[in-house]
Amino acid sequence: MPRVPFEIRPARDEDRLPLALVFAAIAEERDGIATEPPVDVEARAASWTLEGTLVAVDGDEILGSVHVEASRHGFGELGMAVARDRRGQGVGSALLAAAIDWARENGLHKLSLGVFAHNAAAIALYRKFGFVEEGLRVKHYRRSSGELWDAIDMGLLL
Ligand SMILES: CC(C)(COP(=O)(O)OP(=O)(O)OC[C@H]1O[C@@H](n2cnc3c(N)ncnc32)[C@H](O)[C@@H]1OP(=O)(O)O)[C@@H](O)C(=O)NCCC(=O)NCCS
DSSP states (O other), X not given: OOSSOOEEEEOOGGGHHHHHXXXXXXXXXXXXXXXOSOOOHHHHHHHOOOTTEEEEXXXXXXXXXXXXXXXXXXXXXXXXXXXXXXXXXXXXXXXXXXXXXXXXXXXXXXXXXXXETTOHXXXXXXXXXXXXXXXXXXXXXXXXXXXXXEEEEEEEEO
């Protein structure tokens, strides 16, 4: 059950800029998502793929989003993020549950994702929903610091 009031709905055109702003703020953390600053917010807003994007909203405020990029081969690649000050309140769980429903409704047989090996919160969330670890990509991501980060591939058969 949500611990704060919010709803999950498909993304709309007017969500583009707030989605890009939340994304840019999370990129500033340089921790959970692959993108690092600087984020071109206008370009990110314009290019956001609304199909397969669900948002968590509290009134006009976007708390987080999930995107499923459906492939032609029956699997979907999932990415998600929740605004820092709204984490730990069930928003990520609600988004992921809705994304799994969306994927099933759209005929996908599997969801896949990549997660940094140190991202304990995200890995716990994915495991909670039945995702299993399928592989480790060693020193896969070069960060602007020069560090090379491992990533774990996870998958959920639907
Ligand atoms: C990963 C993320 C989406 C989780 O969103 P959230 O709204 O905080 O998630 P929830 O509150 O629904 O918590 C879901 C589960 O995650 C786990 N979890 C959450 N925060 C955790 C933490 N700090 N440490 C360990 N596990 C944690 C718990 O298992 C929790 O389930 P529970 O509440 O039933 O115990 C969020 O932390 C985030 O956006 N991080 C930055 C971006 C990112 O890493 N995206 C994923 C890239 S692969």
